[in-house]
Amino acid sequence: MPISSFMGLQTALSGLEANQEGIQTTSNNIANASTPGYTDESAVMTENYPLSLPNGTGGMQLGAGVDVNTISRASDEYLNNSYRATNTAASYASTESTTLNQVQSQLGEPSGTGISTQLANFWSSWNDLANNPANPAARQTVVNEGTTLAGGLNSLSEQLSAVQTQVSQQYSDLTGTGGELQTYAQQIATLNGEIAQAQGSGASANQLEDQRDQAISNLSALGTVSYTDLGSGQLTLDFGGSATPLVSGTTVTWPPTVTSASGGELGALISLSGPGGQIDSYLTDLDNVANALVTTVNTLSPGTPYFNPADTTAANIAVSATASTIQTTTTGTTGANDVALAIAGLSGGQADQTYGAFVAQVGNDAQNASNSQQTSQALLTSISNQVQSVSGVSLDQEMTNLLAYQQGYEASAKVMTAMQSMLNTLITQVGAGL
Amino acid sequence: MERITQMMMTQGTIGNLNQQLNQLNSTETELSTGLSINQPSDNPYGASLAIQLGGQLSALSSYTGNISDGSAWTSQADSSLMDISQQVQSVQELVVQAANGTSTPEVLSADAAEVNQLITGIKQDANTQYDGQYIFSGTDTTTTPYQTGSNDAYQGNSGTIQRTIAPGGTTVQVNTDISQLLGNGQAGGDGLLLNTLRNISQDISAGNTASLGNDLTQLQGNMSKLGEIQANVGSVQDQLQLASTRIENMQTEVQTQLGSTEDVNMAQAMTQYSTEQASYNAALQASASALQTDSLANFLSG
Numbered sequence: 001m002p003i004s005s006f007m008g009l010q011t012a013l014s015g016l017e018a019n020q021e022g023i024q025t026t027s028n029n030i031a032n033a034s035t036p037g038y039t040d041e042s043a044v045m046t047e048n049y050p051l052s053l054p055n056g057t058g059g060m061q062l063g064a065g066v067d068v069n070t071i072s073r074a075s076d077e078y079l080n081n082s083y084r085a086t087n088t089a090a091s092y093a094s095t096e097s098t099t100l101n102q103v104q105s106q107l108g109e110p111s112g113t114g115i116s117t118q119l120a121n122f123w124s125s126w127n128d129l130a131n132n133p134a135n136p137a138a139r140q141t142v143v144n145e146g147t148t149l150a151g152g153l154n155s156l157s158e159q160l161s162a163v164q165t166q167v168s169q170q171y172s173d174l175t176g177t178g179g180e181l182q183t184y185a186q187q188i189a190t191l192n193g194e195i196a197q198a199q200g201s202g203a204s205a206n207q208l209e210d211q212r213d214q215a216i217s218n219l220s221a222l223g224t225v226s227y228t229d230l231g232s233g234q235l236t237l238d239f240g241g242s243a244t245p246l247v248s249g250t251t252v253t254w255p256p257t258v259t260s261a262s263g264g265e266l267g268a269l270i271s272l273s274g275p276g277g278q279i280d281s282y283l284t285d286l287d288n289v290a291n292a293l294v295t296t297v298n299t300l301s302p303g304t305p306y307f308n309p310a311d312t313t314a315a316n317i318a319v320s321a322t323a324s325t326i327q328t329t330t331t332g333t334t335g336a337n338d339v340a341l342a343i344a345g346l347s348g349g350q351a352d353q354t355y356g357a358f359v360a361q362v363g364n365d366a367q368n369a370s371n372s373q374q375t376s377q378a379l380l381t382s383i384s385n386q387v388q389s390v391s392g393v394s395l396d397q398e399m400t401n402l403l404a405y406q407q408g409y410e411a412s413a414k415v416m417t418a419m420q421s422m423l424n425t426l427i428t429q430v431g432a433g434l
Numbered sequence: 435m436e437r438i439t440q441m442m443m444t445q446g447t448i449g450n451l452n453q454q455l456n457q458l459n460s461t462e463t464e465l466s467t468g469l470s471i472n473q474p475s476d477n478p479y480g481a482s483l484a485i486q487l488g489g490q491l492s493a494l495s496s497y498t499g500n501i502s503d504g505s506a507w508t509s510q511a512d513s514s515l516m517d518i519s520q521q522v523q524s525v526q527e528l529v530v531q532a533a534n535g536t537s538t539p540e541v542l543s544a545d546a547a548e549v550n551q552l553i554t555g556i557k558q559d560a561n562t563q564y565d566g567q568y569i570f571s572g573t574d575t576t577t578t579p580y581q582t583g584s585n586d587a588y589q590g591n592s593g594t595i596q597r598t599i600a601p602g603g604t605t606v607q608v609n610t611d612i613s614q615l616l617g618n619g620q621a622g623g624d625g626l627l628l629n630t631l632r633n634i635s636q637d638i639s640a641g642n643t644a645s646l647g648n649d650l651t652q653l654q655g656n657m658s659k660l661g662e663i664q665a666n667v668g669s670v671q672d673q674l675q676l677a678s679t680r681i682e683n684m685q686t687e688v689q690t691q692l693g694s695t696e697d698v699n700m701a702q703a704m705t706q707y708s709t710e711q712a713s714y715n716a717a718l719q720a721s722a723s724a725l726q727t728d729s730l731a732n733f734l735s736g
Contacts, residue, residue: 033440040439104474110484110696120492127496131503131597132565134576335567335575336593345603347493352486360482363474370475381449385442392439399730 003051003062005426008419014065015412018045021068022405026398033393037214040074040393041206042401073206076390080213083383084220088264090376091221095268097369099167103282104366106159109359115156115289116355118149123347130340133328142326146306146319153290157314160283167273174222174266175258181239181266184219185252188212188237193250195233205233223264240266278365285358286314292351293317300342303327440729447721454714461707470698480695487692490601494685497599501678504597504608507564508671511610514559514570515664518615521552521559522657525631529653532638533646546639553631557582560612570612579612586619586628588612599677601684606673610666615659627656 025043032038045068050061108114125145129138174180191212198205216237219225223240230236230249239246240262244253260271272278294307294317304327308320321327329336463472474481528545531537537545557580560570567575573593581589590613596605617626620633630652637645 034444101473101475107474109474110469110471110481110488114485116485116488117492120489124492124496127500127598131500132567135566329573331573331593333573333591333593335571335595336573337595341596341598341603341605344496344598347496348486348489348601352489356482356485359474359485360478363476363478363481366473366475367478381446384445388439388442388445389437392441394437394439396730397437399734403734 003053005423007051007062007064008422009416011063011065012412012415012419014048014067015415016409018043018066018068019405019409019412021071023402023409025071026402026405029393030395030398033395033398037210037217038393039206039210039213039391041071042074043068044070044072071204071206073209074391075209075213076387079383079387079390080217081226083380083387084217084225086376086380086383087217087220088224090373090380091265092263092268093369093373093376095265096272097366097373099163099268099272100278100362100366100369102163103160103279104362106156106163107359107362115149115152116352116359118145118152119352119355120347121145122149123344126340127344127347129326129328130337130344133337133340134334136323139323139326143319143321143323146321149293150307150317150319153286153293153314153317157283157286157290160279160286161315164273164277164279164283167269167279171266171269171273174269175255181219181222181256182252182254184215184222185237185239185246185254185256187215188219188235188247189250189252191215192234192247199233221265223258223262223266240264282358282362283314285354285361287312289351289355289358290314290317292349292354296346296350297343300339300346301327302330302339306343444725447725451714451717451721454710454717458707458710458714461703461710464698464703465700465707468698468700469696470703471696484692484696487688487695490688491685491692493601494681494688497601497681498678498685500597501599501674501681503565504599504606505671505674505678507569507597507608508667508674510562510564511569512664512667512671514562515610515660515667517559518556519657519660519664521555522627522653522660525549525552525634526650526653526657528638529634529646529650533643533650535643539641542638542641546635549631549635549638553628553635554582556616556627556631557586560616569609572609572611580616580628586617586632587621588616588618599674600680604677606670606677608670610663612663615656615663625652625655627653627660630656 022043022045025041029040045066048064048067050063053060053062109116111117122145125138125142129135129142132138172179176182191208195205195208195212198208212235216225216227219237219239225237225239227235227237234249235247236245236249237247239256240258242257242262244257246253246256258266258270260267260274260277262270270277274280291312294309294312298305298307298309301321304321304325306319306321306326308318311318328340329338331338464470471477471480471484528549532542532545560580561578562569568577568579568590569575571577571579571590573595574590575595577589579588579590580586592611592613594607595609597608598605613626615626616628617624619628622629630649634646634649634653636642637649
């Protein structure tokens with residue numbers, strides 16, 4: 001059975017086009033090799049429907065060239081999801097570790113500038129006063145060291161409160177109107193709509209899907225995410241373990257419920273700064289130090305109390321005694337030092353121990369946070385590598401593909417030349433006689 | 435086999451270099467501060483131990499201060515008592531001379547005057563101050579214990595002054611109740627030193643040799659009381675000396691413990707630093723060449 005003289009031209013043309021699309025895909029991969037969230041694409045080539053030719057025994061098929069009908073994304077949902085879960089954990093640990101480092105650097109321990117040194121100086125000043133109870137310089141020093149210590153506790157408490165405020169602020173910035181959380185949610189809802197529309201009209205939505213995947217990954221840093229496919233290119237997205245989905249198709253339910261169990265940066269921020277959170281418990285510890293100081297010192301001082309008895313928190317502890325009202329004795333005689341000796345003897349007592357335990361607590365928490373940050377970061381790197389291994393762009397592979405496509409293109413062009421000279425021969429030699 | 439992409443290599447390189455630099459930075463901090471604990475999270479237990487040991491060191495140095503103050507106080511007392519003792523001996527010699535009955539009234543009158551002068555001297559010794567405080571006035575440290583002139587009444591009180599000299603609130607009394615030696619003079623009629631000396635002065639001046647024998651007995655009684663008080667002061671000095679040695683030992687011990695808790699092991703840290711630096715350099719070099727050339731693109735031409 002005869003075939004069209006021009007059929008070979010169409011076949012060569014399909015080869016030229018398919019290889020060109022391949023080169024275009026390769027070129028796009030290379031261009032996006034460093035784009036965050038980009039998923040490696042490949043031109044999926046399929047054979048064109050062959051031409052069936054009957055022959056004597058039954059029939060045969062004559063190949064009709066090639067066609068690129070999809071550009072596929074090398075995306076693995078399972079890996080993407082485990083990347084997001086790890087990202088949530090890593091982000092929680094990193095937020096916690098950063099804040100706790102900030103808290104412990106406010107303590108200035110162990111060094112010569114922290115509360116522990118101020119406590120030691122305070123007790124030592126009482127000791128010096130016991131050696132010369134009537135000495136105005138010694139009396140003034142006791143007032144000064146006490147004021148320094150009270151001021152140290154005041155400002156440490158203030159600094160911790162400032163960290164708490166800053167952390168709460170960070171939380172409201174992220175969750176407020178126009179904050180990161182809303183932006184991503186809105187972005188995902190919009191992309192849901194666009195992807196549905198693109199797929200509905202039969203177009204490819206690769207680039208939009210990359211963007212949505214990236215938005216979901218970004219969201220996973222803020223808290224736990226999970227989603228279900230609604231079909232037709234749309235997703236329902238649950239955030240932070242809340243019962244109500246944050247994004248359902250093109251609808252965003254705002255504001256979402258976020259708790260300390262939501263994980264991610266937001267969960268960490270709440271568990272650090274929320275009521276009864278970690279910083280609150282540090283402030284309570286510090287208040288216990290102040291309270292121990294006021295109680296133990298005042299119990300021993302007759303007459304005018306040394307610390308203002310009404311102010312028993314770290315934020316307001318203050319010295320109420322002056323150089324002239326400090327009591328060194330219960331007997332009323334100038335040289336007696338029984339009270340000064342007793343107060344100097346409080347060194348290493350309840351206040352010191354409470355403070356030491358507080359520092360150890362902060363240190364332990366910061367160390368744990370830092371350890372879990374390192375662990376989750378290492379895990380994240382490893383999963384990120386797996387994701388990259390599947391979805392990333394390998395330049396070696398692209399270069400090899402480029403060579404293949406380039407040679408395929410050149411060869412198809414060669415076929416065209418051959419066809420052309422074949423037809424030329426036919427027309428000029430055979431048709432010349434007409 | 436895992437597919438490796440260029441992004442994995444760059445990210446991995448950045449991550450690894452950053453980790454190495456972090457480690458290098460932390461070793462560098464240890465080297466430059468000389469401390470292995472630079473923040474509580476470096477070693478939470480060690481940090482609280484360092485704080486506790488630092489507090490102990492500060493307390494120990496307070497005890498050292500107390501001990502040296504107590505030593506100054508007691509050695510002042512010791513020298514005053516020594517002075518008093520010498521003057522009492524002079525009186526004793528005068529009494530023995532006068533009791534012979536061979537002295538002329540002029541000599542006796544001069545002797546009596548000398549006794550009166552010695553009484554003034556003894557009262558002056560009792561009024562010794564240390565650091566602005568009267569050391570023999572009980573806790574009335576701003577009150578002169580004995581007034582000049584004929585009033586021999588003790589102006590201070592019998593309060594005790596303590597110094598804390600060791601952990602656990604071990605105290606030692608550093609002041610001496612001088613009124614137990616000097617008493618309140620003739621008005622007090624207590625038979626103590628000032629009473630005796632005034633009697634002696636009176637008896638010598640009146641040539642009352644018969645009473646002088648009795649006076650001498652009483653004076654010897656007073657002297658043995660003085661000896662007792664001097665011995666007490668001496669034993670307090672010994673106690674302070676011992677405490678001082680003990681505190682020094684404790685300081686060394688706590689300092690060593692603190693050192694082993696928070697000080698960095700220099701040899702170890704230096705070795706670690708060099709190793710880390712070398713491996714960081716190697717990593718930099720490898721990364722530079724790997725990232726520059728490790729792609730097929732570098733070898734394709736045309």
